[in-house]
Amino acid sequence: MGNYFSSMFDRLWGINKDVRILILGLDGAGKTTILYRLQVGEVISTKPTIGFNVETLTYKNLKLNVWDLGGQTSIRPYWRCYYSNTAAVIFVVDSTDKDRMNTASKELHMMLKEEELQDSALLVFANKQDLPGALTASEVSEQLQLTDLKDRSWSIVASSAKNGEGINEGLDWLIDVIQDEQMN
Amino acid sequence: MSAKTYKARAEGDQMTVYQDCLTTFNESPINPKKCRKLLTRLYKILITKGLTTFNTMECTSLFFSISKLFQHQNNDSLRQMVYLVIKELSSVSEDTLMATASIMKDVQHVDSIIKPNAVRTLTRVLDSSTAFSAERLLKSCTISKDPSIASASIVSSYHLLPIADQTIKRLSNETMENIEALKSFVNYQPSGCEVPVFYPQSKYMSQYHALGVTYQLKKNDKIGLMKLVHQYDPSVLKNQFALVEWCKLIGHLIERDPSLIEENGHYSQNGAKPSSDNENEYIKFLRWGCYKKIEAVQLEVCKIVLKLRIVKLVDLVFQTLSSFLSVPRTSTRFAAIKILNQYAAVYPGNLKASINGDLETLINDSNKNISTYAITTLLRSGDASNIQSLINNIQINDVSDDFKIIIIDSLKSLVSKFPETISKFLVDLLKNNDGSVIFKTKIVDCLVDVLQSEENLGTTKTEILENLCDFIEDCEYTEVLVRILYVLGEYGPKLDFENSSLYVRHIYNRVNLENSIVRSAAVIALSKFPVFTKNLLETIKANDIDDEVRDRAAIVLSRAAQTSTPTASSLSIKKKSHQQLSRDIRVLESKLNIYIQNGDFSTFELPAISEPVDSGNADVDMVSGGLEGSAHGSHEPSSNSATTNDEEYKEIIDTIYHKYGGASVLGKLVSISPLQELTDSSSEFIIYAQKYLFQQDSSEKTIIFNFKVENTLDFAVQNLKIGSSDDVQISNLEPNERTDVFLSEQELQDEYVLRFIADGFEEIFEFNSL
Secondary structure, three states, X not given: OHHHHHHHHHHHHOOOXXXXXXXXXXXOOOHHXXXXXXXXXXXXXXXXXXXXXXXXXXXXXXXXXXXXXXXXOOOHHHHHHHOOOOOEEEXXXXXXXXXXXXXXXXXXXXXXXXXXXXOOEEEEEEEOOOOOXXXXXXXXXHHOOHHXXXXXXXXXXXXXXXXXXXXXXXXXXXXXHHHHHHHO | OOHHHHHHHOOOOHHHHHHHHHHHHOOOOOOHHHHHHHHHHHHHHHHHHOHHHOOHHHHHHHHHHHHHHHHOOOOHHHHHHHXXXXXXXXXXXXXXXXXXXXXXXXXXXXXXXOHHHHHHHHHHHOOOOOHHXXXXXXXXXXXXXXXXXXXXXXXHHHHHOOOOHHHHHOXXXXXXXXXXXXXXXXOOOOOOOOOOOOOHHHOOHHHHHHHHHHHHHHOOOHHHHHHHHHHOOOOOOOOHHHHHHHHHHHHHHHHHOHHHHOOOOOOXXXXXXXXXXXXXXXXXXXXXHHHOOOHHHHHHHHHHHHHHOOHHHHHHHHHHHHHHOXXXXXXXXXXXXXXXXXXXXXXXXHHHHHHHHHHHHHOOOOOHHHHHHHHHHHHHOOOOOOHHHHHHHOOHHXXXXXXXXXXXXXXXXXXXXXXXXXXXXXXXXXXXOOOOHHHHHHHHHHHHHHHHXXXXXXXXXXXXXXHHHHHHOOOOOHXXXXXXXXXXXXXXXXXXXXXXXXXXXXXXXXXXXXXXXHHHHHHHHHHOOHHHHHHHHHHHHHHOOOHHHHHHHHHHXXXXXXXXXXXXXXXXXXXXXXHHHHHHHHHHHHHHHHHHHHOOOOOOOOHHHHHHHHOOOOOOOOOOHHHHHXXXXXXXXXXXXXXXXXXXXXXXXXXXXXXXXHHHHHOEEEEEOOOEEOOOOOOOEEEEEEEEEEEXXXXXXXXXXXXXXXXXXXXXXXXEEEOOOOOOOEEEEOOOOEEEEEEEHHHHOOOOEEEEEEOXXXXXXXXXXX
């Protein structure tokens, strides 16, 4: 009976619906590491993703379907095949890779123009903060021209997938936004 | 999508399934049961109606929506269906690479029923640039204790060979371990309960797969293969497919080197067990196979023995085959009779002695295919005494078209022996039997053979012609009609001139009744009877509605007017030999290329083209565009062709000058022949030859041969000699190295022999001419 009520409430809040989240970004930014840091809570060794990884995880009573798509140039064109029904996009940037900030910015803005992603929230991880010479979150934000974004909930968080810094903080923000949106 | 594709699909529900797939798989969360059912329906469509049901774009979108099902983990039956469908789609759909990471993850982590499916699908989505990343996974699967995982991995490596042979070569040890390790389903179950074996033949299947891959890896390495045969003899091989494969391997070795089965062949000490008696070990192996009580093995040995004509075993093989002819299993009977049929002409004596009796009973076999083969086999060894009765026995109506054609083929070989009997039968077949174009064409071919034969066959030939005339009155195939019209035109005037009016009447009927293709052919045929048909042709020229027909009529008429003596061959163009013609065209092409590249369209000298052909040196007259320029002028590469090529040639020419005393001795380079491959690409050494022709003045010519030798073995070879001289031309050739050898014509002394010696193993290539 209790179960019944809880599922009633869930339905009321729209919580039992799977939430689809994409993790995107250039190759070597740390997308796969973040995915498995979220799922198993530790750092695993990864190799360049040919295609995608998908994991289901529960975070604060919310069932998340997290898709980590490969970031190599050859795979980027296929990102769009996975845009539909996406609640949020996590864009991962290698903060030490100053040379490719421009490319990252272009890819990000191109992606956000897509019709299917108009309502999804954006979380940017300025990753690899543990390495020396990493740009700060605000510097990355400036490089990516995030301030140009209108009509979208977005946030940037300095993170390190290696030691876990900032990951949960970022996800908490994202979940709040998603829940807010579902209640409205 | 065009209206046409819609029409083709009207009957099926493919599009419903397609739409359902797209919507259902994109739902969130998905309904695994529904998805599985849909995938099953999709799979059925793909399997039964072929991949062409969906075009590339549809396949790609199907693939992407299916890839979304990877999010649903821990549902093996759904995942299995996903793999099956992706495997099918991968050949048409683009971008299946996207599934790589997800499949790899399954292969890596899961140890369950879906792993073999995952491995098999993995190979389909990989390409040459990503194959290496699967190496470690394949390795761990290959050594898996589970036979289905090991088999899946080995079969996958086999499929990867064409795109990533280097990767698979690194797996060869693990693969070979599978030949010895008898991996069986029975012991695998953790609970200890036995899995029922539905197919007893599939026991130790991984052995067969592993042997197949190992063979592919070593197929260019003869010594390696011989070692393989000895290492894995029937004491190791338990799977019957593996045994068949092993026999094939022996056959392959003997085929490549018949000296292996000579008594005391000098290879016999090579890792072999000492033989107690004198019989050659390979013969012994085959003899063993013939006695082994597994039909597949026995049949394979029979095939090998007959194909390679291993005289010692022929009698035994015929005994075996003869016993197979009376077994109740149709498939075995069929296999045996098929082998016999194939080699009937080679062993007529054996056939008559031991088999013919069995064959005669098989003529009435309930299986029409077997009885057809029995008759054709008998025909091949038939003689005057029984041929008529055999032909009467042929029941052509009940068999499929393929077998009709087989019968005609076997009759074709007999047509020269018994022209009257067979042509009568064939004419009857042609006129009174339904059949495909190929069938009818084959019959006409046979009849033409009779017409062509030099012998005086009395009225047979004219009867054939008259019957052909009858036949074209009611023939539905344009191709056959055209062919017969040609035959009538060709042989009518020659063989039966008195009856010309009959042929003309029949041919002219076609002009009135048939389509333009037939009419054009008929016009040419009519022109072969010039005395009777001039007026007819004039009418056709004036009245026919088709351009081609009128043109042909006009041409034959003007030809006839030109030549004072109108003969049947007035139309045939004087033919150059085919080779000469093709060379002319190649020279013309290169000349035209230069002409176009130069951009100077004012002059084009046609006579220059035939010049090299007529210069009397028919062998070496291929002139490549850029090179001729450099030969006439200085040795600067000419600007109008690919310079890299020229530089390469220039280097070679410099080397030749260096070796043979420079331009003062050899003269100028006149021409270069195209690079010719002397070996086939699967041999141990790949050899190309190219001829360079130098000319001092108008009289003295020197030909220098350039041999390019490539070593495809995986070890270095030493002391390569070319020609009869004892000088070593190449002292050492590393694996995959390619090297040039230059030899003048005198040095070769008309003996085109390449001799390679490596570790006491000698290989000789002989070429009759270059």
